[in-house]
Amino acid sequence: MVGMLRLMGGGANLSLVSGYNRGVVLEAIRSAGTISRVELTRLVGLTAPTVSNIVRRLIAEGFVVEAGRGPSTGGKPRTLLRLNPAARYAVGVQLDPHSTDYVVTDLGGEVVARARGRGAGRRAPAEVIDTVSTAVRSLVRDAGIPAERVVGIGVALPGPLQHDRGIVLAPPNLPRWREVPLRDLLAAAAGFPVLIDNDATAAAVAERWKGSAAAARNFACIYMGAGIGSGIVVNGRVHRGSSSNAGEVGHISLNIDGEPCHCGNRGCLELYAAPRAVVAAARAHLAGNPAAALRLPARSRGTHADYLRICRAALEGEPFAGGLIRRAASHLAVAVVSLVNILDLELVVLAGPGFDNVGDRYVEAVRDALDRSAFARDNHSLEVRLSPLGADAGAVGAASLVLHTEFAPQLLGRPVQSAS
Amino acid sequence: MVGMLRLMGGGANLSLVSGYNRGVVLEAIRSAGTISRVELTRLVGLTAPTVSNIVRRLIAEGFVVEAGRGPSTGGKPRTLLRLNPAARYAVGVQLDPHSTDYVVTDLGGEVVARARGRGAGRRAPAEVIDTVSTAVRSLVRDAGIPAERVVGIGVALPGPLQHDRGIVLAPPNLPRWREVPLRDLLAAAAGFPVLIDNDATAAAVAERWKGSAAAARNFACIYMGAGIGSGIVVNGRVHRGSSSNAGEVGHISLNIDGEPCHCGNRGCLELYAAPRAVVAAARAHLAGNPAAALRLPARSRGTHADYLRICRAALEGEPFAGGLIRRAASHLAVAVVSLVNILDLELVVLAGPGFDNVGDRYVEAVRDALDRSAFARDNHSLEVRLSPLGADAGAVGAASLVLHTEFAPQLLGRPVQSAS
Numbered sequence: 065m066v067g068m069l070r071l072m073g074g075g076a077n078l079s080l081v082s083g084y085n086r087g088v089v090l091e092a093i094r095s096a097g098t099i100s101r102v103e104l105t106r107l108v109g110l111t112a113p114t115v116s117n118i119v120r121r122l123i124a125e126g127f128v129v130e131a132g133r134g135p136s137t138g139g140k141p142r143t144l145l146r147l148n149p150a151a152r153y154a155v156g157v158q159l160d161p162h163s164t165d166y167v168v169t170d171l172g173g174e175v176v177a178r179a180r181g182r183g184a185g186r187r188a189p190a191e192v193i194d195t196v197s198t199a200v201r202s203l204v205r206d207a208g209i210p211a212e213r214v215v216g217i218g219v220a221l222p223g224p225l226q227h228d229r230g231i232v233l234a235p236p237n238l239p240r241w242r243e244v245p246l247r248d249l250l251a252a253a254a255g256f257p258v259l260i261d262n263d264a265t266a267a268a269v270a271e272r273w274k275g276s277a278a279a280a281r282n283f284a285c286i287y288m289g290a291g292i293g294s295g296i297v298v299n300g301r302v303h304r305g306s307s308s309n310a311g312e313v314g315h316i317s318l319n320i321d322g323e324p325c326h327c328g329n330r331g332c333l334e335l336y337a338a339p340r341a342v343v344a345a346a347r348a349h350l351a352g353n354p355a356a357a358l359r360l361p362a363r364s365r366g367t368h369a370d371y372l373r374i375c376r377a378a379l380e381g382e383p384f385a386g387g388l389i390r391r392a393a394s395h396l397a398v399a400v401v402s403l404v405n406i407l408d409l410e411l412v413v414l415a416g417p418g419f420d421n422v423g424d425r426y427v428e429a430v431r432d433a434l435d436r437s438a439f440a441r442d443n444h445s446l447e448v449r450l451s452p453l454g455a456d457a458g459a460v461g462a463a464s465l466v467l468h469t470e471f472a473p474q475l476l477g478r479p480v481q482s483a484s
Numbered sequence: 485m486v487g488m489l490r491l492m493g494g495g496a497n498l499s500l501v502s503g504y505n506r507g508v509v510l511e512a513i514r515s516a517g518t519i520s521r522v523e524l525t526r527l528v529g530l531t532a533p534t535v536s537n538i539v540r541r542l543i544a545e546g547f548v549v550e551a552g553r554g555p556s557t558g559g560k561p562r563t564l565l566r567l568n569p570a571a572r573y574a575v576g577v578q579l580d581p582h583s584t585d586y587v588v589t590d591l592g593g594e595v596v597a598r599a600r601g602r603g604a605g606r607r608a609p610a611e612v613i614d615t616v617s618t619a620v621r622s623l624v625r626d627a628g629i630p631a632e633r634v635v636g637i638g639v640a641l642p643g644p645l646q647h648d649r650g651i652v653l654a655p656p657n658l659p660r661w662r663e664v665p666l667r668d669l670l671a672a673a674a675g676f677p678v679l680i681d682n683d684a685t686a687a688a689v690a691e692r693w694k695g696s697a698a699a700a701r702n703f704a705c706i707y708m709g710a711g712i713g714s715g716i717v718v719n720g721r722v723h724r725g726s727s728s729n730a731g732e733v734g735h736i737s738l739n740i741d742g743e744p745c746h747c748g749n750r751g752c753l754e755l756y757a758a759p760r761a762v763v764a765a766a767r768a769h770l771a772g773n774p775a776a777a778l779r780l781p782a783r784s785r786g787t788h789a790d791y792l793r794i795c796r797a798a799l800e801g802e803p804f805a806g807g808l809i810r811r812a813a814s815h816l817a818v819a820v821v822s823l824v825n826i827l828d829l830e831l832v833v834l835a836g837p838g839f840d841n842v843g844d845r846y847v848e849a850v851r852d853a854l855d856r857s858a859f860a861r862d863n864h865s866l867e868v869r870l871s872p873l874g875a876d877a878g879a880v881g882a883a884s885l886v887l888h889t890e891f892a893p894q895l896l897g898r899p900v901q902s903a904s
Binding site for chain 2: 282294299301310317328330394406410436437
């Protein structure tokens with residue numbers, strides 16, 4: 065199969081280095097849009113012959129095309145290079161309890177097809193893997209993309225995971241998933257290489273690739289799906305930590321004497337601000353106030369549906385719903401302050417379906433808390449933004465992880481392993 | 485002056501690269517104790533001619549000496565190399581409110597002289613700089629070290645700082661220090677190059693250099709002096725953050741509805757666990773209980789003296805003092821759980837004078853909390869240790885920052901700038 069993800073075994077040091085340089089060149093061409101060889105050489109800091117060789121190979125392989133001539137700067141006009149976005153594609157899957165989002169992106173990171181299916185919720189892993197495999201093959205076929213141009217499938221899902229072995233450990237939000245070798249099972253079912261990653265890490269990678277964090281060296285992407293996680297980039301690299309489970313902001317304790325959390329801690333952020341907590345608070349209120357203005361269906365159609373209804377009520381000015389979102393946002397804000405104090409970040413991006421509709425209120429709450437209290441606030445600028453990727457953040461991130469692994473490994477913290 | 489810290493200006497890319505390789509070789513020799521050129525070449529991953537050239541220069545400069553021959557492995561016995569620890573020295577200064585610690589270390593990181601002086605407390609910066617400058621020159625002279633072998637002075641002190649400009653911003657624990665250009669002022673007064681860094685970062689560097697974290701890729705050093713900070717190493721590099729103020733664990737909020745902190749947050753760790761908080765709780769108890777077993781002098785001889793007395797009472801089994809330390813430790817433990825959840829660490833080291841006497845109790849509380857609640861606890865091992873460097877951690881760290889900057893820049897997160 066074309067586009068087998070590299071770094072699967074040992075003994076590939078030489079190809080690792082040349083792959084690294086190739087990735088630097090390809091990523092520089094992608095970021096620039098169009099660029100001459102001279103500018104490219106200056107930009108990437110390799111020698112002119114090295115860049116020439118890499119570009120020649122990239123053109124031969126179809127990844128890069130010549131795109132006319134740029135304006136002359138004295139000598140003869142320079143030939144411009146640009147990416148051939150149709151050279152390769154990647155599939156991204158965001159596996160959530162309440163829905164599964166699929167995207168296909170081209171080599172430039174543009175979404176060329178998307179679909180949405182049932183969530184992983186309480187379904188058995190084998191059934192979910194079968195559904196995902198079928199959905200991916202249909203999506204690729206219906207988009208008219210030759211299978212040999214698909215580099216692989218990236219799956220983003222809630223942690224904890226064993227990233228390097230492709231195993232889903234025991235996500236509290238996917239109760240039937242216990243040590244499932246998702247990477248290998250899905251690769252076998254779908255016939256494409258697969259990698260898996262934490263949803264928040266995937267969202268952070270997407271922000272750097274297609275979102276609002278292209279230039280940030282130290283930033284976090286807070287991802288709210290069913291739970292609350294964060295993807296962390298430090299010194300320009302994704303930080304995964306010793307067991308690939310960094311960024312668990314959902315289990316920052318905001319109240320040492322608070323309610324016990326399933327994680328063993330007390331007063332964790334998720335107990336106050338995750339959609340489940342907001343819905344539980346709303347239902348408790350409604351049970352005691354039959355005349356309340358806020359309405360939720362007596363028989364719940366799921367946490368996410370209830371949460372969306374509360375968010376819409378808040379947007380429409382219903383005061384109790386507004387108060388619930390305000391409370392969730394103020395708790396999230398305090399956790400973000402701790403995160404910023406620990407990591408000294410320059411940017412925080414909020415992403416994921418938990419911020420649909422009411423994202424601006426969360427942004428405002430986080431900004432206010434940081435203005436009030438971040439320890440180093442006078443020392444450097446610190447921005448808070450809502451992801452421009454909307455509900456696609458996780459799926460686009462999963463696809464870009466696949467492309468990064470193959471074409472821009474320097475953007476990842478360490479080698480990503482995959483199975484095919 | 486010999487041993488001027490490098491990286492002071494631009495235009496030094498070539499020397500940066502050769503300095504980097506030289507640092508890799510020198511650090512490999514230091515870590516190994518004695519090592520042959522063949523082993524060294526294998527270890528550092530450079531070509532044999534490159535290693536040979538670097539070693540020849542290191543010997544000519546006096547940094548490395550030949551140290552007899554190792555056992556034959558078939559061919560002729562191999563000449564062993566070792567560091568010449570007396571080739572260079574660095575001074576480390578830990579500036580605390582209640583005391584100033586000085587060490588001189590040799591190139592191998594061994595402490596060859598130490599002294600202790602008055603703290604920075606409420607004294608004016610100019611007076612403190614004058615005292616430090618005089619003390620450093622006396623210490624170097626009395627130790628019989630030629631001034632030209634002193635690479636520079638590292639100063640560790642509480643943040644926030646502007647690390648790259650060498651400016652002390654406004655540490656809450658040094659109330660008279662506001663935007664003081666300490667690096668340049670001390671360099672001018674003492675006649676040595678100076679760099680400054682956060683005390684907790686310095687302690688983390690010391691742990692890797694001479695302490696218990698030599699092999700850890702992701703670890704934090706919790707440093708308790710007057711405040712509580714942490715030095716963070718991720719992917720084997722010191723993480724300083726966007727404004728060089730990462731690691732502010734003292735301002736993790738443990739109670740969103742708690743007392744307001746000077747930082748603008750509420751319920752910060754330092755309000756429960758810093759020595760000042762422990763002493764305040766003890767004095768409040770004594771005021772209401774004249775017959776209490778715990779005794780503190782009616783007229784305080786300083787927070788640190790009171791704190792030490794409480795720690796000793798706790799050690800001797802006095803129950804109220806024991807309860808105070810237990811409470812401080814349990815709060816620290818919850819903050820460490822958050823830190824571990826965010827960074828996915830493999831090691832946490834406790835260092836600094838706040839852990840004198842009672843360090844074991846803090847270690848136990850942190851271990852218990854992590855066993856109970858770290859999100860990824862089943863996924864990888866996670867150790868908690870008390871620093872073997874004792875009260876020297878900050879000063880040794882400051883000295884090792886100087887040596888790292890000159891001789892092992894690859895161990896630091898990014899170039900360190902200094903003034904001379």
